[in-house]
Amino acid sequence: DISWDVIAINETWRTAQKETWTTSRGKHIFAAAGHDQHSRGVAIMLHSRHARSIKSFTAINERIAYMDLDLPEQSIRIIAAYFPHGGYGDTHVQQVYDILAVLHKEATQRRMMTILAGDFNAQVGVQSISGET
Numbered sequence: 535d536i537s538w539d540v541i542a543i544n545e546t547w548r549t550a551q552k553e554t555w556t557t558s559r560g561k562h563i564f565a566a567a568g569h570d571q572h573s574r575g576v577a578i579m580l581h582s583r584h585a586r587s588i589k590s591f592t593a594i595n596e597r598i599a600y601m602d603l604d605l606p607e608q609s610i611r612i613i614a615a616y617f618p619h620g621g622y623g624d625t626h627v628q629q630v631y632d633i634l635a636v637l638h639k640e641a642t643q644r645r646m647m648t649i650l651a652g653d654f655n656a657q658v659g660v661q662s663i664s665g666e667t
Contacts, residue, residue, distance in 0.1 A: 544614070
């Protein structure tokens with residue numbers, strides 16, 4: 535048995551721009567931001583024990599969604615992010631960073647803890663530029 539509170543999911547391939555629902559047994563809340571082409575998409579799955587703590591869910595786009603929770607001990611903003619892979623230009627990656635900066639700043643101003651989870655599509659290793667290593 536695995537104990538969990540929240541799970542961030544990437545590449546959901548859901549087509550709804552924003553959707554929220556409860557699982558068939560009524561145990562967990564699924565909130566997602568999709569894309570119209572069965573690609574990308576992020577979601578946050580929250581254990582039912584925290585259902586009453588949900589203040590809001592916002593789907594920014596198919597790469598970023600967040601959920602604000604008011605827990606007894608702390609208010610929390612959970613952000614699910616799916617960064618563009620290396621085939622995209624720096625502009626696409628910077629757009630994600632810019633949105634995340636705004637979301638984090640808002641949360642900080644509201645004295646909320648920010649939890650960022652996602653697929654950062656980072657590539658680690660040696661890069662060869664013009665034949666140099």
